[in-house]
Amino acid sequence: MAFPKAVFKVSAVKNCPLYSFGDLFTVAGITISMVSKEENTFVNTTIIHSPLKKEKCKTLNGDLTKVIIQYERADKIPVCMISCSGCTGSIRLEYTKDLELTANGSEKDYTNELGSMLHLLSDFAFFKNIDEENLEKVVNFFHLNKLKKDDIVIRKGDPGGNFYIIITGSVNVINDVGMTITTLSKGDVFGEMSLICNDSVGATIQVREPSSILYIDRKNFQKILEQYPSIQLYFTRLMAKRLTKSNTIRTEDLSSGMIGNLAEIPAEALFQTLNMNNKTGILTISELVNGTARFSFRQGSLIKAKYYTYEGEAAFYEILKEQEGRFRFTPGIPSEDFEVPEIGYFMKLLMEGMRRLDEGRNIRTN
Numbered sequence: 264m265a266f267p268k269a270v271f272k273v274s275a276v277k278n279c280p281l282y283s284f285g286d287l288f289t290v291a292g293i294t295i296s297m298v299s300k301e302e303n304t305f306v307n308t309t310i311i312h313s314p315l316k317k318e319k320c321k322t323l324n325g326d327l328t329k330v331i332i333q334y335e336r337a338d339k340i341p342v343c344m345i346s347c348s349g350c351t352g353s354i355r356l357e358y359t360k361d362l363e364l365t366a367n368g369s370e371k372d373y374t375n376e377l378g379s380m381l382h383l384l385s386d387f388a389f390f391k392n393i394d395e396e397n398l399e400k401v402v403n404f405f406h407l408n409k410l411k412k413d414d415i416v417i418r419k420g421d422p423g424g425n426f427y428i429i430i431t432g433s434v435n436v437i438n439d440v441g442m443t444i445t446t447l448s449k450g451d452v453f454g455e456m457s458l459i460c461n462d463s464v465g466a467t468i469q470v471r472e473p474s475s476i477l478y479i480d481r482k483n484f485q486k487i488l489e490q491y492p493s494i495q496l497y498f499t500r501l502m503a504k505r506l507t508k509s510n511t512i513r514t515e516d517l518s519s520g521m522i523g524n525l526a527e528i529p530a531e532a533l534f535q536t537l538n539m540n541n542k543t544g545i546l547t548i549s550e551l552v553n554g555t556a557r558f559s560f561r562q563g564s565l566i567k568a569k570y571y572t573y574e575g576e577a578a579f580y581e582i583l584k585e586q587e588g589r590f591r592f593t594p595g596i597p598s599e600d601f602e603v604p605e606i607g608y609f610m611k612l613l614m615e616g617m618r619r620l621d622e623g624r625n626i627r628t629n
């Protein structure tokens with residue numbers, strides 16, 4: 264017989280070193296207290312499933328065990344909020360009976376709610392890239408979250424994890440010094456930069472007014488990207504717009520010739536900037552582990568790549584592994600390169616490069 268289960272969802276995060284907003288914990292267990300004349304016995308079993316691939320927190324496990332002790336069985340826990348006892352940070356968890364469906368693998372309630380939103384979603388720029396017959400299938404990859412004012416959805420510096428789409432309400436995009444860079448609302452998306460660039464989250468997102476937000480995890484986000492090339496283009500344009508707006512790298516620097524070090528700008532960000540700004544010229548990267556690499560861009564497309572013994576696509580994947588090296592971008596290419604075909608669709612090359620990097624890191628850590 265399985266123990267009854269309760270699913271808690273992280274609904275607020277304050278500097279928690281382990282968990283993020285939306286993380287789920289399944290708690291099962293039973294507490295029996297037997298009192299007789301001869302003895303006084305107390306038996307407790309608590310089973311806690313923490314989010315996969317995240318470290319377990321003994322403090323939180325203790326707090327969840329206390330809930331089982333207090334209510335004796337998971338199915339007796341009332342709808343409630345609990346706060347962890349805290350360490351360098353703290354989190355608040357919410358128990359709503361609906362969430363059990365998610366943990367059991369059946370997302371019927373969510374699906375129904377999302378299903379009824381299909382009409383609304385089909386008008387969103389993101390979903391416009393998906394043909395009508397596949398829309399429902401794609402929407403079902405998403406989960407729906409209802410958030411309160413001031414909830415932090417993601418915090419700058421967190422590892423990127425999910426991609427988000429705002430259904431109703433609005434959020435603030437906040438920079439390092441706590442200033443709101445911009446406000447995002449219905450139909451706007453966020454969280455894409457860290458996923459695509461395989462980097463940490465670049466800005467804090469805080470809920471400005473009660474909001475409903477869809478989210479999808481990295482794995483499913485990548486599946487959608489691979490399956491729908493028009494979404495890759497949508498992100499290229501979106502990120503170009505956002506990069507230009509936040510002046511991450513000034514376009515004037517690029518056209519006048521850009522010099523720098525890979526230790527300051529990772530190779531993927533450098534390539535992406537040249538691609539998004541439709542640059543034509545030659546990027547030379549020297550002082551690399553294996554000498555010097557050369558990459559030619561025509562209107563942002565990568566047309567030639569050479570590094571060590573690697574050429575074309577392979578050279579691009581190799582350079583993504585490098586973390587140090589001096590680069591220089593020189594505008595202009597020789598006329599014989601005007602007709603050279605591009606090495607591959609840039610976003611696809613980048614996604615594949617990121618996947619290989621991840622694979623390499625996983626092999627090293629296993």
Ligand SMILES: Nc1ncnc2c1ncn2[C@@H]1O[C@@H]2COP(=O)(O)O[C@H]2[C@H]1O
Pocket residue numbers: 417423436444445452453454455456457458463464465466467468505506508509
């Ligand atoms: N200038 C900006 N305009 C709009 N959205 C932004 C801007 N800067 C950052 N963001 C969003 O904030 C998100 C924070 O997480 P990511 O870095 O994954 O992705 C980022 C973008 O989705």
